[in-house]
Amino acid sequence: MAAAVIPRGNVSGLEHKEFEKLAVPLMDGLYNFACWMCGDPDEARDLVQETLLKSLRAFGSFRQGTNFRAWMFRILRNTFLTSRTGLERRNTQQEDEENFAEAAVSTETPEIALIRRADTELVQAAIAQLAPPWQEVVLLAEVEEMKYKEIAEALDVPIGTVMSRLARARQQIKVYIMTALSEKKVVGIKR
């Protein structure tokens, strides 16, 4: 993705300062989310810059009192989805959440012990194998610690969809970790 040159619109100096005050603390989270979506640090950097410029241009129309963080993540995601990588990813994803019924979750303590044994590398592999709709919802919920309502705003989906995707994402991560540790296929196991 080439770095975008976007006109900044009629944003006053005061609004510039206000925007910067609100946006800069979100940079790390935006970049982390962008890296997971793009899979490429350079592309993620361009995506964050483009998002900042787009949101600055639209800051005049941003309604005070609404959720700025959800608004920024929504712009980032929409920008990504309209990029070449985003379009390719969207075309290859298979969303079968309607057919998803939450699988019975065992409450056996050995599973808790297994999750504790999973190291960061293994959990990252588990997140990486998720399809985009589930990956983005789990990242916003766990890493950005967003509430369901905030995630729904950022992804532009109903809260019910957020809940079902989150349940499915967690189940898939858990199954991935269990399978990897029981088969000992993955090297990243704590000693």
Place this chain on the structure above:
Amino acid sequence: MNCEQRGNTALYVDGELEPAAQQAFAGHLENCAECSAAVLEQQELKKAVRVAGKKFSAPPELYAAAHRNLAPRRSRAWWKLAMAPLAVLLLALITYLAIPRRSVDAMISGVVNQHLTTMASTTPVDIVNSSHHVVKPWFIGRLPFTFNMPELAGTDYQLIGGKQVFVDQRPGAQLLYQAGRHKVSIFIFQSADTGLGTRSPRWNHDLTFTVGSWTAGGRECYLVTDGNQNEADKLATMFQEANRS
């Protein structure tokens, strides 16, 4: 799956129940082994995903580009064009000076970001306790090193708690303190240089936050706060004393 309240575990773990329902479900957990186990499992999974999912940190050049791009445009100034060659020279000089300190700068940028994230979080720490006798043992098994924490009796500081963090792909401890009206984060990492001796706190005055760094007992430590340096220096010295080998 027998308990009819089993469906509430995810809502409880995510803090999505109404306060009264949250409290009622907490009471239910005391008597329901099935839901307790499910909650514990989901909490462990959340923690693991939170740590693993925070894989990338925005590089300093992205912050620089953002500041540059977000700065308000001023009226056209011809003299800026005339200053261009000087700016190139200045940039080259800054780049030259910055190269040897890159890893330190990345760490400082990382800990400041981490402090900001903590301040904005609804759950700033993973272990909430004012006693270092409780907080310090919590890190055992979570970090590949140990550290000492100073005794706070008779001081103006109060321990809030701590959590495990990853900065520049290095595992470390973040300890959060209350100092008057300000919050102070202390970050502790294993020093990459094993032969590193003790170094007194060095303060960075180029940032909005008060940021200090020092080494003691093979540990690399950082302090970040929006309070003043005098307050911060006292706590930094106490930490240095506690970890002097």
